[in-house]
Amino acid sequence: METDLGTILVVDDDRMSTMMLTRVLTSIGHSVTSASSGKAALELLDSKAFDVLILDCLMPEMDGYEVLEIVRGKPALKDLAIIMVSGVEDMASVVACLELGARDYLNKPFDPAVLRARIQNALAQKRSREREAKLYADLAANYEKLRELESLRDNLIHMIVHDLRVPLTNVIGGLDMLSTIASLDTDAKELLSLSHRGANTLLSLINDLLDVKRMESHALVFERRPVDLADVVNAACENVAFLATDEGVKLNKDAPAGSKVMGDAALLTRVVTNLLGNAVKFTPSGGEVTVRARPGPDGSMELEVRDTGEGIPEDALVHVFERFYQVRSKRGTRTNASGLGLTFCKMAIEAHGGIIFAESTLGVGSSFVFRLARA
Amino acid sequence: MSSHILVIDDDADLRVLVRVALARLGGYRVDTARNGAEGIAAAKSLRPDIVLLDMTLPDCEGTDVLRSLASDRDTKDIIVIILSASASRRSEPELAELGAAGVIAKPFNPPTLVERVKTIVARVRP
Ligand SMILES: Nc1ncnc2c1ncn2[C@@H]1O[C@H](COP(=O)(O)OP(=O)(O)O)[C@@H](O)[C@H]1O
Numbered sequence: 001m002e003t004d005l006g007t008i009l010v011v012d013d014d015r016m017s018t019m020m021l022t023r024v025l026t027s028i029g030h031s032v033t034s035a036s037s038g039k040a041a042l043e044l045l046d047s048k049a050f051d052v053l054i055l056d057c058l059m060p061e062m063d064g065y066e067v068l069e070i071v072r073g074k075p076a077l078k079d080l081a082i083i084m085v086s087g088v089e090d091m092a093s094v095v096a097c098l099e100l101g102a103r104d105y106l107n108k109p110f111d112p113a114v115l116r117a118r119i120q121n122a123l124a125q126k127r128s129r130e131r132e133a134k135l136y137a138d139l140a141a142n143y144e145k146l147r148e149l150e151s152l153r154d155n156l157i158h159m160i161v162h163d164l165r166v167p168l169t170n171v172i173g174g175l176d177m178l179s180t181i182a183s184l185d186t187d188a189k190e191l192l193s194l195s196h197r198g199a200n201t202l203l204s205l206i207n208d209l210l211d212v213k214r215m216e217s218h219a220l221v222f223e224r225r226p227v228d229l230a231d232v233v234n235a236a237c238e239n240v241a242f243l244a245t246d247e248g249v250k251l252n253k254d255a256p257a258g259s260k261v262m263g264d265a266a267l268l269t270r271v272v273t274n275l276l277g278n279a280v281k282f283t284p285s286g287g288e289v290t291v292r293a294r295p296g297p298d299g300s301m302e303l304e305v306r307d308t309g310e311g312i313p314e315d316a317l318v319h320v321f322e323r324f325y326q327v328r329s330k331r332g333t334r335t336n337a338s339g340l341g342l343t344f345c346k347m348a349i350e351a352h353g354g355i356i357f358a359e360s361t362l363g364v365g366s367s368f369v370f371r372l373a374r375a
Numbered sequence: 376m377s378s379h380i381l382v383i384d385d386d387a388d389l390r391v392l393v394r395v396a397l398a399r400l401g402g403y404r405v406d407t408a409r410n411g412a413e414g415i416a417a418a419k420s421l422r423p424d425i426v427l428l429d430m431t432l433p434d435c436e437g438t439d440v441l442r443s444l445a446s447d448r449d450t451k452d453i454i455v456i457i458l459s460a461s462a463s464r465r466s467e468p469e470l471a472e473l474g475a476a477g478v479i480a481k482p483f484n485p486p487t488l489v490e491r492v493k494t495i496v497a498r499v500r501p
Binding site for chain 1: 387392395398399
């Protein structure tokens with residue numbers, strides 16, 4: 001093993017003892033300083049850096065225990081490795097010193113081989129503590145950097161979203177005004193309406209992003225009062241009725257009045273609208289989408305949206321609630337999608353203290369279920 | 376004179392945009408189809424001079440349409456131009472090999488599209 005040539009301070013009132021230690025340690029290659037009293041040792045420790053302190057327990061005036069107490073009280077010296085020295089007859093004070101944070105002890109008279117091994121051991125421990133401290137400091141610094149980056153990113157998203165919304169609203173307003181001009185021909189009207197659709201898609205993507213951000217920062221305020229899921233289902237069905245007719249999908253609802261939960265009617269309506277919208281989007285013409293409210297387990301109310309659509313592959317199912325996640329589909333590029341709809345649903349239901357989950361069989365259909373506490 | 380274009384793309388809004396641009400800015404006569412099957416049938420019956428073909432179609436790959444047009448006696452002389460999203464995996468030489476006269480990257484703005492179509496047509500039919 002390679003010798004670690006650390007610096008050592010030897011403290012003993014017995015000059016024979018300090019001389020003997022100094023000789024042995026210097027011959028190995030250590031740089032050694034000696035002091036004959038606790039007071040002198042403390043002064044040296046304040047003025048110079050040492051790796052190891054070899055400290056005699058029994059000294060007049062200030063004994064080893066007292067020196068140890070003072071050293072332990074100095075944060076700058078917390079990495080100093082301390083080895084106590086005592087005669088075999090004084091093991092009680094050694095134990096007290098070990099309890100106070102000394103690393104090791106040596107019995108007089110010294111055996112040079114043991115001395116060398118103990119010193120190396122103490123140095124190795126000290127080095128590993130130093131490495132640990134450095135690693136920890138690096139880690140803490142990196143974590144801090146990460147948090148700064150994260151908050152920068154969040155601010156950036158916030159800024160972009162807000163800065164996008166205003167001009168986009170102007171674009172939509174301008175298009176709205178243009179379309180009121182009577183003299184437009186068919187081409188112009190079609191161009192206007194496709195621009196309008198594009199701008200609105202963009203706006204709803206931005207709004208989705210904003211909602212998820214608000215949820216994440218708990219800035220979305222919502223009510224907690226009894227809500228009838230029947231009303232929620234009716235409102236949500238109205239929202240997607242046009243889409244369903246357009247896509248040739250039959251919409252069934254089975255939500256008896258009085259299916260009450262605690263929550264925010266508007267937020268829950270958006271969740272159900274989202275689930276129904278997905279179900280309709282992913283169900284081919286001729287298929288069916290069914291929304292059902294009924295009592296669930298453990299005093300909950302359960303709402304299910306079931307479709308006869310393309311289904312979700314098993315490996316994708318666990319990811320659908322994640323941010324920006326979209327299943328790769330053969331239908332290729334879908335325009336009106338952000339991968340945030342289900343993220344919003346999950347956050348909203350969880351903010352209500354409920355749970356949401358999905359089941360699906362490829363080619364047969366999917367089912368999205370949430371459960372909330374009954375009111 | 377190459378003046379009749381068939382656009383095959385599943386995005387309804389994009390069909391409108393491309394149709395109006397080609398007609399108004401380029402003076403072309405334009406027809407459209409929503410998927411591969413419709414596109415191939417329209418190409419055979421309408422005999423356009425040019426086909427603008429989207430690579431991602433709901434019922435088949437754009438390359439399937441490309442092959443089908445190139446192998447049919449009635450349609451093999453049509454100038455086929457590919458509309459392709461940057462994410463498309465096929466390289467331009469690969470598409471040329473299959474019979475494409477050129478590739479126009481999506482998204483494009485309408486005047487550029489018309490210019491690109493003109494350039495490609497002038498290159499293959501000088
Ligand atoms: N009812 C459903 N049937 C099949 N796939 C679905 C259904 N609902 C959601 N998905 C899949 O989950 C993905 C994530 O959905 P969502 O978070 O609502 O985002 P978006 O619909 O905006 O892409 C969708 O891209 C889709 O692939």
